[in-house]
Amino acid sequence: MTDAARFYEAQAMKYLDARDRSRVGTGIVQSWARSLPSGSTVVEIACGGGYPITRVLVDSGLTVWAVDSSPTLLRQFRLRFPAIPTQCASALDSDYFGRTFDAVTSIGFLFLLRENEQLAFLHRVSKILRPQGHFLFTAPVEMGTWQDVTTGLECWSLGRATYTRALEREGFRVIRTHIDEGENNYYETEKIG
Numbered sequence: 001m002t003d004a005a006r007f008y009e010a011q012a013m014k015y016l017d018a019r020d021r022s023r024v025g026t027g028i029v030q031s032w033a034r035s036l037p038s039g040s041t042v043v044e045i046a047c048g049g050g051y052p053i054t055r056v057l058v059d060s061g062l063t064v065w066a067v068d069s070s071p072t073l074l075r076q077f078r079l080r081f082p083a084i085p086t087q088c089a090s091a092l093d094s095d096y097f098g099r100t101f102d103a104v105t106s107i108g109f110l111f112l113l114r115e116n117e118q119l120a121f122l123h124r125v126s127k128i129l130r131p132q133g134h135f136l137f138t139a140p141v142e143m144g145t146w147q148d149v150t151t152g153l154e155c156w157s158l159g160r161a162t163y164t165r166a167l168e169r170e171g172f173r174v175i176r177t178h179i180d181e182g183e184n185n186y187y188e189t190e191k192i193g
């Protein structure tokens with residue numbers, strides 16, 4: 001288990017309480033989700049308790065699967081979205097239901113992994129995404145490490161140039177980036193091959 005996975009499980013209810021009341025990121029996720037054909041299959045990686053992001057995906061007409069490493073957060077998620085298939089696993093180890101998807105999203109997660117894990121994760125995403133599939137995730141534009149002010153967790157950003165190169169190696173192109181009201185940066189990407 002990574003430090004981040006341990007942290008979110010230990011602080012699950014406290015985290016949930018704050019995130020449940022936050023709308024940060026919903027505008028960008030909603031525009032992205034609505035740009036996909038209705039009924040598209042999407043796996044949300046590191047879904048947390050599901051509010052507000054999963055709610056937006058479902059309300060936008062997508063068919064959702066979800067993965068998170070925290071048993072406590074997933075228990076809450078399942079109460080909220082009993083029809084959504086879930087898996088309690090690390091994003092690096094999940095079998096992703098043994099299937100592929102039209103789209104993948106992962107908000108507030110990638111930079112919790114170390115560099116080699118981030119690259120392994122991007123490789124994993126490319127394997128579960130169909131050609132022309134869409135992948136939306138958050139990670140900073142700048143390269144560097146920092147300690148998250150709320151959680152105290154160590155975070156790692158490879159920076160836009162490295163993310164772009166790593167994504168290209170995995171068959172993606174970056175369509176555009178977005179910044180939300182909390183100053184979080186989103187990479188909107190598409191799998192070409």
Ligand SMILES: C[S@@+](CC[C@H](N)C(=O)[O-])C[C@H]1O[C@@H](n2cnc3c(N)ncnc32)[C@H](O)[C@@H]1O
Nearest residue numbers: 004005008046047048068069070090091107108
């Ligand atoms: C900042 S929260 C984001 C949750 C949700 N995406 C949102 O926007 O509200 C980070 C999430 O990553 C999950 N997480 C941490 N490490 C993980 C790992 N290795 N694999 C899967 N999920 C992980 C945590 O349990 C937590 O739900």
